[in-house]
Amino acid sequence: MAWFALARFARAMITILVVVGFAFIVLRLSGDPALEILSNDAPPEARDAFRSAFGLDQPIWVQFFDYMTRIAAGNLGNSMREGRNALAVVIERIPITLALSVPAFLINVVIGIPAGILAALHRNSLLDRGVMLGAVAGFTIPTFVLGLLLVLVFSVQLGWLPSGGARSWHHAILPVLTLGAGGAAVLARYTRSAMLEVLGQPYIRTAHVKGVPWRLVVYRHALPNAAIPMVTIIGFMLGQLIAGAVLVESVFAWPGVGRLLVASVVSRDLPVVQCVLFLIAVTMVTSNLLVDLLYGLLDPRIRRGGQA
Amino acid sequence: MKGALLLAEGLAKAYPLRGGLFARRSQILAVNGVSVSLNKGETLGLVGESGCGKSTLGRLLLGLEKPDAGCVTFDNEVMPSSKAAAWRRLRARMQLVYQDPLGALDARLSVAEQVGEPLVIHGIGGPAKRKARVLALLALVGLSEQHGARLPHELSGGQRQRVVLARALATSPDLLVCDEPISALDVSIQAQVINLFMDIQQKFGVAMIFISHDLRAIRQISQRIAVMYLGRIVEEGITDDILHAPLHPYTRALVSAVPEVRKPRARRTILAGDPPNPADRPDGCEFHPRCPVAMSTCSNLKPLLLGSGSRGRKVACHLAAANASQPLGAH
Amino acid sequence: MLQQSTSEALTSKPTSTRPRTPLLVHMALAYLAVFVTTAAVAQFIIPYDPAAIDLKARLSPPIGWGGSLAHPFGTDELGRDMLSRLVLSIQMSVSIGLGATGLGAMVGTSLGFIAAHLRGWIEQAILALIDFQATMPFLILALAVLAFIGNSLAVFVCLLALHGWERYARIARSLAISANAQGYASAVRQLGAHPLHVYWRHILPNVAATLIVSMTISFPEIILVESGLSFLGLGVQPPSTSLGAMVGYGRDYLARAPWVLMMPSLVISLMALSVSLIGDWLRDRFDGTLR
Numbered sequence: 001m002a003w004f005a006l007a008r009f010a011r012a013m014i015t016i017l018v019v020v021g022f023a024f025i026v027l028r029l030s031g032d033p034a035l036e037i038l039s040n041d042a043p044p045e046a047r048d049a050f051r052s053a054f055g056l057d058q059p060i061w062v063q064f065f066d067y068m069t070r071i072a073a074g075n076l077g078n079s080m081r082e083g084r085n086a087l088a089v090v091i092e093r094i095p096i097t098l099a100l101s102v103p104a105f106l107i108n109v110v111i112g113i114p115a116g117i118l119a120a121l122h123r124n125s126l127l128d129r130g131v132m133l134g135a136v137a138g139f140t141i142p143t144f145v146l147g148l149l150l151v152l153v154f155s156v157q158l159g160w161l162p163s164g165g166a167r168s169w170h171h172a173i174l175p176v177l178t179l180g181a182g183g184a185a186v187l188a189r190y191t192r193s194a195m196l197e198v199l200g201q202p203y204i205r206t207a208h209v210k211g212v213p214w215r216l217v218v219y220r221h222a223l224p225n226a227a228i229p230m231v232t233i234i235g236f237m238l239g240q241l242i243a244g245a246v247l248v249e250s251v252f253a254w255p256g257v258g259r260l261l262v263a264s265v266v267s268r269d270l271p272v273v274q275c276v277l278f279l280i281a282v283t284m285v286t287s288n289l290l291v292d293l294l295y296g297l298l299d300p301r302i303r304r305g306g307q308a
Numbered sequence: 309m310k311g312a313l314l315l316a317e318g319l320a321k322a323y324p325l326r327g328g329l330f331a332r333r334s335q336i337l338a339v340n341g342v343s344v345s346l347n348k349g350e351t352l353g354l355v356g357e358s359g360c361g362k363s364t365l366g367r368l369l370l371g372l373e374k375p376d377a378g379c380v381t382f383d384n385e386v387m388p389s390s391k392a393a394a395w396r397r398l399r400a401r402m403q404l405v406y407q408d409p410l411g412a413l414d415a416r417l418s419v420a421e422q423v424g425e426p427l428v429i430h431g432i433g434g435p436a437k438r439k440a441r442v443l444a445l446l447a448l449v450g451l452s453e454q455h456g457a458r459l460p461h462e463l464s465g466g467q468r469q470r471v472v473l474a475r476a477l478a479t480s481p482d483l484l485v486c487d488e489p490i491s492a493l494d495v496s497i498q499a500q501v502i503n504l505f506m507d508i509q510q511k512f513g514v515a516m517i518f519i520s521h522d523l524r525a526i527r528q529i530s531q532r533i534a535v536m537y538l539g540r541i542v543e544e545g546i547t548d549d550i551l552h553a554p555l556h557p558y559t560r561a562l563v564s565a566v567p568e569v570r571k572p573r574a575r576r577t578i579l580a581g582d583p584p585n586p587a588d589r590p591d592g593c594e595f596h597p598r599c600p601v602a603m604s605t606c607s608n609l610k611p612l613l614l615g616s617g618s619r620g621r622k623v624a625c626h627l628a629a630a631n632a633s634q635p636l637g638a639h
Numbered sequence: 640m641l642q643q644s645t646s647e648a649l650t651s652k653p654t655s656t657r658p659r660t661p662l663l664v665h666m667a668l669a670y671l672a673v674f675v676t677t678a679a680v681a682q683f684i685i686p687y688d689p690a691a692i693d694l695k696a697r698l699s700p701p702i703g704w705g706g707s708l709a710h711p712f713g714t715d716e717l718g719r720d721m722l723s724r725l726v727l728s729i730q731m732s733v734s735i736g737l738g739a740t741g742l743g744a745m746v747g748t749s750l751g752f753i754a755a756h757l758r759g760w761i762e763q764a765i766l767a768l769i770d771f772q773a774t775m776p777f778l779i780l781a782l783a784v785l786a787f788i789g790n791s792l793a794v795f796v797c798l799l800a801l802h803g804w805e806r807y808a809r810i811a812r813s814l815a816i817s818a819n820a821q822g823y824a825s826a827v828r829q830l831g832a833h834p835l836h837v838y839w840r841h842i843l844p845n846v847a848a849t850l851i852v853s854m855t856i857s858f859p860e861i862i863l864v865e866s867g868l869s870f871l872g873l874g875v876q877p878p879s880t881s882l883g884a885m886v887g888y889g890r891d892y893l894a895r896a897p898w899v900l901m902m903p904s905l906v907i908s909l910m911a912l913s914v915s916l917i918g919d920w921l922r923d924r925f926d927g928t929l930r
Contacts, residue, residue: 011770018771026784136919142863144870144883145904152901155892157891163893243776247867251890262775262871265782273783277775284774372829399831412826414841429832475830 004296012289019281020071023274024064057238067274076278077271081264086271089256090279094242097249097256100175101241107180108187108237113230115184116191120199121218131188138185147178147251164253175252179245183237194226201225228298234290239284313482313515314346317614319376321361338364340539341378343613348482349513353530353547354534355486355523355562361539362519366485369517370404371395378477383482400430403476409468413460419471420446426478445474447562448506466497470504478507478555485517490525498525505529525567532620535559538584538594541613545621555616557599593626601627664920667913674910678733685723690878693718698896713898715888724880725902726846731881732907733791736862738852739799743861747804748850751811752838755819765808772805777864785873795865795874802864804858807850814846859914864909882907 008235050064069074079086119131141149154174156165162171198204207217237244246258253259257276322335338361346352354362367373369380371387380387382402388394406412413422424442427433435443446456449470460468469489474482486505490498506529509516520526526533527547534544535558541554554560561579574608581598584590590597596606605626613624623629679683693714701721714723754762771882772780784798815838818824823845826838866883868874875881880888882903889900 014767015770018767019775022771023783070797132919136915139914141908141914142866142904142911144867145886145908148886148893148900148904151892152897153713156897240776243779246778246782247870250871261779261782262873265785265873277779277783280779281775284776288774370829396831396833399829404826404829406826408822411822414823414827414845416844417841425827425832426830429827429830429836472826 004141005293008289008292008296012285014292015285016278016281019277020068021064023277024067029236053121071184071278076275079264079272080269081267081272086269086275090260090274090275093255093257093260094279096254097242097245097258098180100172100248100254100256102246103172103176104111104179104183105237107176109234111180112187113191116188117195117226119188119222120192120195123196128192132192135185135188135192138181139189141182143178143182144247144251146181147175147248150178151251164251171252171254175245175248175254176250178248183244184189187233187237191230194229195222197229198222198226228295231294231298232291235287235294239287242283243280310344313348313350314344314369314380314382314517316342316344316345316369316378319365319375319380320377320472321364321368321373321375322381324626334588337539339368339375342536342539342541344369344517344534344541346483346515346517349509349515350532351509351516351518351530352494353526353533354517354519354536355533356521356536358521360536362536363487363623364515365536366404366487366519368484370402371398372404379586397430397558400426400432401481402481402483402485403479403481405472405476405484405486405489407470407492409465409472410460410494412472413468415460416458418456419458419460419463422460423456423471423474426475432479441478443477448477448508448604449474463495464497466501469493469501473504473508477514480512481514483517484517485519488521489518491520491522502528506513510622523551523562527566537564537606538604539591540594540624541622542595542625543623544613545623546619549619549621555623555631556595556625557601557627558595603627650907661920665914667916670909670913671917674729674906674913675733678730681726681730685726687718687723687802689719689721689723689727689880691719691857698892698899701732701898701902702897704898708762712902713896716892716896717885721899721902724885725858725906728880728882728885728903729906731879732865735796735865735875735881736858738796739802739861739865740858742797742800743802743857744807744850744854745803746758746800747807748843748846749803750813751808751813752815752842754808754810755815756838765812769805769808770799777802781864781868782871782873785868792875792879795868799861800862803853806853806857810849810853811846815847816841818842818845824921855914856918859911863907863911 034194067077073087076087078084079089082089115131115135119128121124122128151163151174154161162172165171202218204221207221208214211222245254245259247254248254249256249258250262257279259271261276262275263269319339320337325334325336331427340361342361342365344352344365346358354365356362361441364373368375371380371382371390374389380500380581382398388398410440413419419441421578423445424438427438427441430595432438443453446453450619451467451470451474453464455471460471463471469492473489489505490501492499502525505516505518508514509529518526518529530547531554534541534547535551535556536542537558543550543554543559550559550608551563551566554563558579564617567627579598585598590607592608593606593611594600603626609626611624611626611629613622614629615621616628617625678861695718697714697718698716699707699710699718702711705823706715710720710722712725714721750768752766753766778802782897785795815824818841822843824837827841828834832840862882865874865881866886869881869883870887872884872887875884879882886900886907889896889903892899898920
């Protein structure tokens with residue numbers, strides 16, 4: 001297990017390295033931010049000063065090495081727009097995003113999992129079909145379309161809720177609903193198929209045939225075993241807490257990390273974009289790592305077979 | 309040994325063995341110091357238990373794998389690396405026939421396309437010539453044009469092996485390495501396919517290395533036989549000599565399992581135990597733990613493959629060497 | 640009730656399940672057929688030049704909301720015909736989807752084959768890239784690349800091609816490794832074939848079915864990503880238009896002319912829904928494990 005954990009950890013670190021390299025290459029090679037940030041008629045000396053202030057006049061590998069060193073020191077550079085530490089700019093947005101994504105995640109779990117279990121237990125019933133149709137609709141409608149639809153109904157037509165901004169908890173209702181619906185749909189489908197898979201296993205039939213009451217079979221055997229694959233999808237959703245809200249934040253003008261990213265991309269604020277990328281990479285990699293380790297603990301077969 | 313078609317000296321090949329995570333890394337010596345020579349048009353039978361390294365030896369001789377030690381020369385030229393274009397060109401002159409013909413054929417291409425593929429690969433002839441050649445090859449192995457239009461899974465096992473053989477013969481190679489070509493077939497088919505191999509040998513004078521665990525199959529087709537045990541050749545000689553006067557106790561055990569050769573009333577020698585783990589070889593003679601006539605020397609000293617008598621006979625056994633050195637009529 | 644569902648859950652042969660709402664599947668298939676056909680013949684069916692501005696007919700509603708036959712789907716803020724723009728948007732989205740899917744399959748398959756063929760550290764590097772691609776949310780990567788490299792259509796298609804390449808790479812690599820380990824591929828190599836011959840003529844045809852299934856999954860996903868990016872204003876740029884770009888544009892007229900936004904939204908959602916329904920139906924029919 002120690003070796004398994006170590007191997008997974010090494011892979012996670014490599015992935016983060018690739019992310020940093022990717023971010024660096026794409027963002028640095030693609031143009032001259034000095035021309036973007038300063039107006040076109042800024043004197044050349046001002047541009048040069050700008051470039052040397054941000055180290056943009058150095059050879060690319062020097063810039064990369066500097067960047068790596070700075071990351072190791074926890075310093076990700078200053079935002080070109082705001083002139084403040086980019087990490088600080090990003091970090092102050094995290095709670096704003098979490099204020100959307102955590103309640104949405106709770107909705108996912110509270111609605112998605114029971115709906116999936118019920119659908120699986122009543123396979124092919126009207127309930128099953130209803131849940132599945134709802135689930136398919138829920139995750140095939142793009143989030144930005146769903147969000148705008150809700151705005152149209154609840155803000156424009158009914159006038160009940162604000163259409164954008166983040167001034168009060170009223171403002172959070174529509175974005176949370178939008179985020180929650182899609183996730184709940186995915187989770188319901190996933191839960192249903194995990195349950196069906198387990199219910200089809202011979203040991204479930206055996207338990208049932210041996211005379212164990214069906215309710216007990218479900219609680220004691222089916223649910224715990226179906227929970228193992230669920231770890232993957234729930235871990236993925238936790239990793240998406242920050243990254244998953246880009247479109248929804250844009251629709252509802254919610255000033256979180258996603259909106260910051262879009263704004264920074266538009267204004268080519270390189271340090272902030274890299275910072276967001278890095279932050280998202282760390283959360284995704286960490287959640288994947290935790291899922292892998294948890295999986296290894298829950299299911300010994302994975303631990304033995306998966307270390308090659 | 310000038311003029312030999314294929315010459316291999318001191319071949320060795322080890323495969324690393326995946327052990328536990330913190331365990332010592334060990335390896336399997338699949339082939340351990342083997343020398344082989346084969347003349348044009350000659351057939352050498354290679355016999356031994358499964359796992360004795362005979363298939364690995366076949367792959368080494370074809371240059372499919374790089375030996376850890378020793379070297380292979382084909383027609384007086386050193387075998388190129390299997391990544392080189394020269395190696396690929398050499399395939400027109402040496403071919404492999406597989407144990408599992410279904411696995412060796414692409415399930416999605418017709419038989420005729422696959423038989424003609426070596427011609428395409430080596431750029432031999434134009435489309436019309438290739439087509440005629442494919443028909444001739446199919447006829448040679450006893451298949452019709454209709455068979456050529458089929459897919460591999462639509463043929464029987466024996467027919468598939470004929471297809472593989474036809475494909476191997478497409479470029480008129482000088483050497484065929486046949487790796488257990490009949491062991492996957494029904495017993496009733498085996499004889500037919502053996503006969504086919506013998507026909508081809510006579511018609512084309514192609515040299516063959518015929519690998520099998522079954523001495524019965526090998527004795528009909530081979531001029532010479534080499535017996536392998538745990539990565540080494542323990543006895544080698546002309547087929548008749550090996551069959552009628554086996555010197556090595558292991559060969560004797562193998563021969564005694566062939567009913568038609570066994571002398572009347574002779575007891576069948578049954579070997580005790582399994583072949584030892586190739587990753588953990590016994591000291592001295594590899595065969596001594598199972599040998600019915602092992603002496604004390606055998607557990608310490610490794611016997612060398614030495615010439616014994618005339619007609620190219622060689623044997624690696626202390627006892628056989630001792631018997632041979634005794635003056636005639638001493639007993 | 641519980642007892643009955645039990646017996647159903649326990650009989651896990653697909654034959655025992657009643658055909659699940661084939662009507663919906665038929666509708667989904669019909670919708671997709673219309674969708675793709677529209678894209679193919681777009682130039683011949685549009686009633687108006689989609690760029691033609693008619694300020695007198697600004698924001699005229701579609702039929703059913705008081706609109707006229709002249710503009711059955713209404714007009715936008717500049718009086719441009721919605722139907723024509725919608726048809727062209729569909730064409731754009733489908734073209735981008737097809738191009739990106741094909742390109743992604745090509746790149747991914749090639750990398751998978753390269754990894755399987757060369758092994759060693761090159762394989763490890765490709766595996767690290769696959770890990771990276773699978774770990775990072777695609778939208779985030781796309782955002783980063785797009786705004787910095789620019790907005791030409793070619794760049795956009797190439798970028799979207801990165802979506803899903805790691806799936807093809809994984810599949811191609813594992814199938815090629817298993818083909819190489821024993822069997823027909825090594826047999827052909829042993830005939831003296833160049834590795835390219837082996838991959839092109841033998842391994843690719845043998846893995847094509849799996850890859851094509853992957854492509855049918857990728858195609859709608861790419862259209863959705865394209866829509867999302869175009870909605871943010873970072874994808875297809877005016878004067879070109881795509882479904883997502885239309886939604887983004889219509890957002891400004893949400894209160895006054897909701898149809899500008901609703902039409903393309905409906906088209907995208909129905910497309911994704913149809914693909915999903917058909918996919919589920921196929922899986923239920925062909926997969927014995929009833930997922």
